[in-house]
Amino acid sequence: RWGLQGDFLIDRDLKDDQGGVSGDRYFLTGSYGIFDWICFDSKIGAGNVSWHNSNPGNLNYNTGFAGGYGFRIRGPENRDLGIKTVAGFQHISIHPRTTCPANDKHRVIIDDWQGSVLISKDIGNFVPYLGARYGTVDYIKWVNEHDRRRIKSKKMAGIVIGMDYMVAGDTRLNIEGDFVDGEELSIGISRDF
Numbered sequence: 001r002w003g004l005q006g007d008f009l010i011d012r013d014l015k016d017d018q019g020g021v022s023g024d025r026y027f028l029t030g031s032y033g034i035f036d037w038i039c040f041d042s043k044i045g046a047g048n049v050s051w052h053n054s055n056p057g058n059l060n061y062n063t064g065f066a067g068g069y070g071f072r073i074r075g076p077e078n079r080d081l082g083i084k085t086v087a088g089f090q091h092i093s094i095h096p097r098t099t100c101p102a103n104d105k106h107r108v109i110i111d112d113w114q115g116s117v118l119i120s121k122d123i124g125n126f127v128p129y130l131g132a133r134y135g136t137v138d139y140i141k142w143v144n145e146h147d148r149r150r151i152k153s154k155k156m157a158g159i160v161i162g163m164d165y166m167v168a169g170d171t172r173l174n175i176e177g178d179f180v181d182g183e184e185l186s187i188g189i190s191r192d193f
Contacts, residue, residue: 010183012183014153019052024048027066040070047094062097074086091112112136114133116134129161132158137152139151162176
């Protein structure tokens with residue numbers, strides 16, 4: 001499967017009163033099923049990051065490299081009822097360009113680690129799904145190429161709500177929202193080959 005995806009991190013609060021992060025990510029995605037029960041996922045593209053904090057103040061990092069990988073494992077299913085389950089893991093890393101407010105050089109990497117378990121129901125061309133995820137968005141920052149610090153997400157557990165819609169033949173539209181641990185929305189279109 002090949003596709004295009006826009007992933008919009010609206011807000012994710014950080015531990016230790018370090019504010020929150022947001023950002024937009026755009027990917028070319030690819031998935032390959034090694035067996036009928038497991039597939040590997042990859043994505044490559046570009047993304048930006050914003051850090052909302054009172055000290056040193058809000059910082060906006062310009063667009064830079066973004067990439068990711070992961071896998072999904074098919075779980076139990078009931079074909080008669082059209083119910084399926086899947087468990088997965090993903091890692092996404094964003095490397096925006098350095099920003100230099102107040103004569104300090106600020107560099108950042110966002111590491112998004114997450115595992116999820118989802119249940120879906122086939123309803124014709126429409127496949128809604130619901131599940132849970134567990135993970136962290138790590139904000140790794142350097143000031144003037146030293147003073148490295150990794151700040152983790154405040155909340156680790158969230159809820160996933162989404163749907164696939166078969167637009168035509170093997171082409172699907174996907175919309176997904178993630179809530180509780182933060183707010184995130186992704187929209188994608190892909191084609192099975």
